[in-house]
Amino acid sequence: MSIRTRLTLYFAGLMLALLILVSTVVYFFDEQSQHTMFYSRLQRKAETTAEVYARKNRRLEETDAILLLTQEQQHEAIYDETNTLVYSSGRYAYYPVTAHFLSEIRQNRQVEFSAGNRLGVGVFFERGTDRFVVIVTAEDTFGRERLRALRNNLMLVNLPGLGLVIALAWLFSGRALKPVQHLINEIQQLSTDRLTERLPTGNGQDELAKLSIQFNQLLGRLERTVQQNQAFVTNASHELRTPLTNLLGTLQVSLSYDQRPDRLRATLQSAIEEVQSLISLANNLLLLAELSVEKQAATLTFEPVWPTEPLLDAVQTINRKYPQQPVTIDLPDEEDDRPLRAHADLLTVVLTNLLDNACKYSPTNHPVQVRLRTQSTSVEYVVQDEGIGIPADAIPHLFVSLYRADNARQTHKGNGVGLALVHRIIHLHGGRVQVESIEGKGTTVMVSLPL
Known part of the structure; x- marks a missing residue:
């Protein structure tokens, strides 16, 4: 897999995660805001019901009930000081009420709760001799529809958004890697015959410029090594050729003309000196080569x-x-x-x-x-x-x-x-x-x- 493809996938994955995170946060806060507003409406309904109930001497007529029921599947219930149900607004089931729950409402003055799709508010009303608990429950059908529409809209926006992100990531990675491709083209043109050339370093500040600088330094070391090797080969061939030529000439002359033992001995002595010179040169070159290998030198x-x-x-x-x-x-x-x-x-x-x-x-x-x-x-x-x-x-x-x-x-x-x-x-x-x-x-x- 190419670097461009990996960058595109990484960038697309990052942006997808960011889109999902943003969408989740938007949905969560919108849901919390919707619930807060609905609970606020239920609280006002409970307070209104308590005011009407108290003002009419603890009784509500049918017309009052009709006016108070304004939410989807709304239900209202009133409990007196003895936890007796004294009023129930309709046919809808509501949150099961226990003595402990009523005690909690009286203690906290107001309690918000939920049961399935129904949300409810319990309010303790106290004025003069009137002390009773009003419980209002209802379904936030409109809020649920609104959240469902928001969720669908976010999904519809994120899907084409992801496609756009992938396209932009592909273009961005191609533009970002363009200098790298240029650097690759420059390196491909280098050879042992063009070691004197150097890569462009641009502004000398970014990572690619630093890479070019390091590569140029490597080229410099390689150039010096090649020059030293060329000089070594030239000089070594000369140093080896001279004693070998002398040795061959000495032995050929001795074979043709040296008949006397003393002259033959002198020729052999000269040949021995040339051989010793070759052995010394070979030993020194071998030792130098061994010490020049980093792995061997490290041992x-x-x-x-x-x-x-x-x-x-x-x-x-x-x-x-x-x-x-x-x-x-x-x-x-x-x-x-x-x-x-x-x-x-x-x-x-x-x-x-x-x-x-x-x-x-x-x-x-x-x-x-x-x-x-x-x-x-x-x-x-x-x-x-x-x-x-x-x-x-x-x-x-x-x-x-x-x-x-x-x-x-x-x-x-x-x-x-x-x-x-x-x-x-x-x-x-x-x-x-x-x-x-x-x-x-x-x-x-x-x-x-x-x-």
Whole structure:
């Protein structure tokens, strides 16, 4: 069922309920008003009968009775102080009278009652020595006919009114949903080739405008994701093609020309280095892909970790890889060292990648410094080198997968995945990474993690 149909049915149902409610209230109040007026007429009849009866010394003649009987099937009865019926106006049955009922009339001075279709009023008349009860009953035939006509008229009005309401609801829902249909048409025209386009936001205030704004923000994120994926595919294919080409060329040349064991050994060593580079790139890409999947990232277990432990593991790994490159460590006092909730292995990957970059791009025997500081609410790692530095225009792109600055490409091998991996891991820990660098003088990377 379409939204337009549902809106029409909801609106029609609401209006039908409102019409029934209004009709019921009108009928109820009209009925109450009719009864009130009829009881008022019966009261006046009872008072008139009592006045005539008292004035004529407690007797009514036939002509008086004829003049007093003005309502449909009207009946009048008079009871004296001993509850004896002293006057009855006619043949019509009236409300059965008991001593208790007469006592109630004398106590309340006036009582209204009903019996089937008959309405009645009992009035206690007291003047001088005259004390008696007058009971007048009658049928409000005219009132019933009037209420019946009102009920029929309300039904006749409500039926075509409901049809009109349905037609108006259909037109109203169509007009209300017209912007939605326009929005649907705009969305249908979008594709991966037109992600730069945005939906109109109208006045920017109503719900559809807010929906368009949210959808435009989603398009922006999707556009950035597509661009990153395109750049990733381009760079990944380049990074994979180069070592594979080198490996193939090396093995082909070795197969054709290398006859001596020492030259064959050198060729195999070069091939091993290319394979290790491919393995490192593949492992980093797989880890980055796993951490980029929200469901998998949400399954990571964070436990209390002493900040010095992953740092010392990373330094140990770097010392084995770069034995000629000194790494100095500045640790906090023992009483200042506090555990943080983290994934120890991933934190070791972060520090290893940062130290690896610092050593790779620093001249031999130029020390790389790493400092650990514990603040009141955070832990901060600072890795500082005196290497080639990073151009200012490259710093905003450092955390993009497979991106490498021009000076890094020209001087050292690499795959450009390390810093993207660092940024993703620190983001999962709720921390932040900052890079400060001067080309030709060195780079400082600061990692802050919450305690």
